[in-house]
Every structure is written in structure tokens, then in C-alpha cells.
Amino acid sequence: MAARWSLRAGPDPLWRWRDLAVVPGVVGPHARLGVVWAGLVCVALAAGPLAMAGLLAPVAALAALQAARSWRRLARRAAAPLAATAAAAIVVASAAGPAVVAATAAAVLVVLLAATLVGALAARKERRADPVLTAGVALLTGLAAGSPVLLRRDSLVLALVLVAFAAVHDAAAYIVGTGAQHAWEGPIAAMLSIGAVTLAVAAILVPPFRGASPWVLGAVAAVAAPLGPMLGSVLLGNRRARAPALRRLDSLLVLGPVWALTASLLLP
Numbered sequence: 001m002a003a004r005w006s007l008r009a010g011p012d013p014l015w016r017w018r019d020l021a022v023v024p025g026v027v028g029p030h031a032r033l034g035v036v037w038a039g040l041v042c043v044a045l046a047a048g049p050l051a052m053a054g055l056l057a058p059v060a061a062l063a064a065l066q067a068a069r070s071w072r073r074l075a076r077r078a079a080a081p082l083a084a085t086a087a088a089a090i091v092v093a094s095a096a097g098p099a100v101v102a103a104t105a106a107a108v109l110v111v112l113l114a115a116t117l118v119g120a121l122a123a124r125k126e127r128r129a130d131p132v133l134t135a136g137v138a139l140l141t142g143l144a145a146g147s148p149v150l151l152r153r154d155s156l157v158l159a160l161v162l163v164a165f166a167a168v169h170d171a172a173a174y175i176v177g178t179g180a181q182h183a184w185e186g187p188i189a190a191m192l193s194i195g196a197v198t199l200a201v202a203a204i205l206v207p208p209f210r211g212a213s214p215w216v217l218g219a220v221a222a223v224a225a226p227l228g229p230m231l232g233s234v235l236l237g238n239r240r241a242r243a244p245a246l247r248r249l250d251s252l253l254v255l256g257p258v259w260a261l262t263a264s265l266l267l268p
Contacts, residue, residue: 041167074237090105108139140253144256175189198221201217
């Protein structure tokens, strides 16, 4: 759920830190857009899981579309319309529960495989979409946006805490990371800010949080949230491609599904 980011370029191989790390862009009304986005998410949270799905499904579809299109000039290609449709379907399915999400994800894989086999008969090899890449884009963006919807179905508090972790991460990374000399300054500030939110959760939100659960979940958030923007860079074939919808969700790419799964195991 981050503001738009710009890559910090470097000559090292793409899997190294400096190539995957992102720093906030300084051009554009990021702060105002972030406030508007936070307000929309809060209203949807209060309204319920269907409202959350209605807000996040189009964002997930657009994020998947932007990520898929960033590969169009490369040897590997992603099927952009399929990825966008699948991502939105996963978010909508999240409002119905984890079993429906699992069934939808399985259906997405089957459809992508079938579409790839059909396309192999009608297109040259170099123009075929890569089913693994397409599935990765669809599943990651869909699960990122679907995780708070899934939590909201059972608990307003859990969904609120997840969204708060993502929002605090984004705000701290933006405030400290904008114009920072080192790419790690923003993520470190975000991790410390998540620690402050964890303290508030442990002191106030009892129940549903009990015992060591807020500290465990806070630690998971502190580690997982900064990994999301890096994974977002991996999803972009062209690392300099403009993908504001993907960057809006990138802090949830790892945090969302991992935190939701951990919370389901720790809390009743």
C-alpha cells in the first residue's frame, strides 16, 4: 500500500540489494494520495469484507496488469488480461473464506495452463505467454490485496492491525526514505515504527491478542513488510516501469499472506 516509488539504479546483478531496493519518488502528490487511500481503506474496513473486496479487487487487477505489461518487451512475457482478471477474482473470493480462495487459486492455475496450451497452437514460440510468470503475478497481487479482506471476514480488529502495519511501514519509509542517501534508511525506520504499533497492540487489543502473540505477529510484520517492495521489483520485468498500483500494494505482497497465516495459527 505504498506511495509511488522510484528505483535506485546500480550496475550490480538484478538480484542484489541495490537493484531491488526502492526509495520514494519526490515528484507527485504522494502524501495527499496516501491520506486519501488510507481514508478509503478505513471506510471499507468499517463497511465489511464485501466493501473491502470492492475497493481492493480493482487495485489488484491494475497492479497485476502493470506488472505483466512491464515484461512485454522481454523474452519472457506475461498474459496481462489473464493476470489482471485472476488477481481480481482472488480478492473477491477472499470475502467468501479461505476454502474459496484456495479453489480460486487452483482454478487460476488450470485456466492459465489451458490458455497456454491453446496459445501454443496458435502463436509462435517467442510470442507465447509464460504461464509461471503470469501465475506468479496474478497470485502474488491477488493474495496481497485479498489478505485483509480474508481477515476482515472474521475479525475487524485483525484486519485493522494488518492494515495499520502496512500503513505505518509505508508512511515511515516515505518520510525517512525520501531523498535518503542509503536505500536501507527507509526500511529501518519502517521496522522501528512497526515496533511502536506492536507495543500499542500488546497494551490495548487484549483480546483477541494474548500472551506473546502480538510480539510474534509484530516481528513477522517488521520482517515481512520491507520485503514487499523488493518482491514488487522482482515482479517488474522493466525495473523502471511505472507501476503505481503495484507500489500501492507492495508492502502487502509478503506481509499480507504471511501475517494472515501466522495470525490464524496463533489466535482463535
